[in-house]
Amino acid sequence: MTSLLLGAALLGNLGISVTAQVILPRPSQVRFDSVDYKNILNWTPPTTNSSLQYNVQWKIYGEPEWIDVPGCQKIRKHHCDLSDMTSEPREWYYARVGAVSVATSSKSAWALSPRFSPRWDTKISPPVLRLNVTEQPAIVVRVKPPRDLVRKLHSNLYYKIYLTHPSGEEEVFDMKCCSHKLTLKDLNHREEYCLQAQIVLPLQGKHSARSSLKCVTTL
Structure with missing residues (x-):
């Protein structure tokens, strides 16, 4: 202890200042939020300091090398779009975020995502349902799914169409993805029918919530 004090005193006499390196706390709550295969990494900043910047890296599970995310180096925002890097549905991925102080050049340790x-x-996401009534009477159903989902998985999804009759009975129809329309016939005149649509991904065992309920009255 005596030698340490003497050393510090000697450095002080020589006009040399000793400054402890400041280590930033790491970002917290690093996680992927993914909707329709748009994969966004979000995190919570370690402090309220507005001078912080962030660097983001990613890797495939099992690979040793971390890779910088283009467009997400020295950024001030608290999110980063990794959709292009994490585009293979069958792979598993990690991402990590590090904070840097512009004012002091101090850095945090990396914060790892699950x-x-x-x-x-x-x-x-649930699809958008569009309905038209014709004179048969019939209801013409059109379904608009999320664009990103169709572009990625159009051959692996279909729709369920839920038709609620005036009696309260529910009837279910299957509709291929990207079909132009589905026409529901043999309906009663001047009756109200309500419909919902749902996206189904059978290979993933996933489905969306049902779309909002839409009701129309036949002619």
Whole structure:
């Protein structure tokens, strides 16, 4: 202890200041939020200091090398889009975030995300339902799914159409993805029918919530 005090005093006499290196706390709550295979990494900043910047890296599970995410180096925002890097549904991924202080150049340790699977962790948005009534009487059903989902998995999804009759009975129809329309016939005149649609991904064992209920009255 005496030698340490003497050393510090000697450095002080020589005009040399000794400054302890400041280590930033790491970001917290690092996680992927994925909807329709748009995979966004989010995190909570370690402090309220507005001078912090962030660096983001990613890797495939089992691979040793971490890779910088283009467009997510020295950023001030608290999220980063990793959809292009994590585009293979069958792979598992990790990401990590480090904070850097512009004012002091101090750095945090890396904060690691939980392991992420696009196939199992993404949430599927409900489709948009469009209805037209014709004179038969019939209802023409058109379904508009999320664009990103169709672009990625159009051959592996279909729709369930739920038709609620005036009696309260529910009837279910299957509709292929990207079909132009589904026509529901043999309906009663001047009766109200209500419909919902749902996206189904059978290979993933996933489905969306039902769309909002839409009701129409036949002619």
